[in-house]
Amino acid sequence: MEQDSQSAQDTAGQENFDAIIAKDSRIEPRDWMPDAYRRSLVRQISQHAHSEIIGMQPEANWITRAPSLKRKSILMAKVQDEAGHGLYLYSAAETLGTPRDEMMDALVAGKARYSSIFNYPAVTWADMGAIGWMVDGAAICNQVPLCRASYGPYGRAMVRVCKEESFHQRQGFEILLELANGTPEQRAMAQDAVNRWYAPSLMMFGPPDDDSPNSKQSMAWNIKRFSNDELRNRFVGMLVEQVKVLGLTLPDDQIGFNAETGKWEHGPLDWEEFKEVLVGRGPCNAQRLERRRSAHEEGAWVREAAAAYADKQAAKHAQKDAA
């Protein structure tokens, strides 16, 4: 009996869900949703949150050495924004029933993924510019369509995230512009950073469409709106125009506009390297994870103290109320 009523609920739920998706409307936390949709969202949103949190590290690496107080201040604000993005995103994922602690534990246990771009080192100040311009630029191309994602809390979180990312991209561009117009050494530093971050930033959009297993379902659910290659091509078109303003070059002599398809094209990318970094064999994977793990473990006593204090206060209030 119970099973029958459960399956009747599921059928009605599925119909309602399909209707919402067909209307391109929004699924909210209390709505029925297929398990696979829920799992896929938890995976995507938590990976996104982890990327924000791990992504703080390469930039935090330069906070104490930023070469002017204004730049130090902008960089601090930016890295702080990233912690904030992580928080909104973990909260959005929590509306799907997965607690933040569980997601954090998966991250520090090395079981969860994050954007593999953050496994590359930020070795010069110009990397602060290239990360802002290219990495955040790619993130914006990816994320603006996510503001329309079918899951309400995710889409709404992305609206705020995108506004801040746009500031991040402009500050990165401004850093490069200043360097490109600076001394010959500064200019060389800027070009070197653009050279190093170009291919990894293009690979941020994920594998080519014919090798992207999750994309199709995600598009059918109105989570993803454009394919990896479409977004990547759009991004290349953006870089091509902006790099001219910088007076720098992109390390790719095969970039061109294909008049037939109306799309930008780029040279081959090293997908072997992408896979290597993804499975943990990048330059900084171990370092990034260790830093997150040590912050988490060394902070455990603080979190325990806050919880113990809250319990004691609650007990005190309960006693007062009873008396």
Next chain:
Amino acid sequence: MTQSLGDASASATRITPGNALRPEDIALAARQGAEQPSEDVAEYALRLGDDALILAQRLGHWISRAPELEEDVALGNIALDQLGHARSFLTYAGSAWGKSEDDLAYFRREPEFRSAHLFEQPNGDFAATIARQFIAANYQFPLYRELTHSGDPMLAAIAAKAVKEVDYHLDHSTQWVLRLAGGTDESRRRMIHGLNLMWPFSGELFQDDALTERLGAAAVLPSSLRAEFDRSTAEVLAEAELDVPPLPMATGGGRLGRHSEHLGYLLAEMQVLAREFPGASW
């Protein structure tokens, strides 16, 4: 964006809303012939700016290493506030000598820094950082509140912005002193240890000298803040069931440019890139 090169008023920071006083405004006013601070006022602003700068530098290290994401945000925010105050004070001080905030932050040597020893103390664990914040905020809050009445209009304006922000720093550190002291045995032990580490450096903050005495109504006499500091910290420590650490005060000397062993490393890190490219613009 190309025309914006080197123009502070068109920079990415410009989107910050509100009418808050920004260091760029102070620099602009100085370029447009605003009245320069006297040598004494500039020296005083340098002290306030250095305290805030060194504290911001220390706190900035926590971002991405805090015990909880909320604390990455909170400590980052406090660091940003302190850095903002530092930039304003240093810009104003520098206007007396034809120097920018960056000239002062990046191209002075250790004995030319005027910060008190408290601010350069290493972060230690979270409890030590909170202890340093607790002392710093209980000192800076009444200081800036009184400085809003300064006879020097620029110092008063900078303090008016800063006092609102330090009010939050005071609340943040107070809440954590209570939680760490009243949380677990371990957190209590660490809180006591952190306070013991930092407390000896509180004495220097309240030492008067010839400069603060000469400045009269332009400055706040450090010793005049002592009673309030003792009262406000004692109240919180009593609620936390902690004793005021019964420790002798350290000698100090920061206002004269005599620092602890820690400042050299902090400056080496902070200044390295700027000094690698002297004269470059960023």
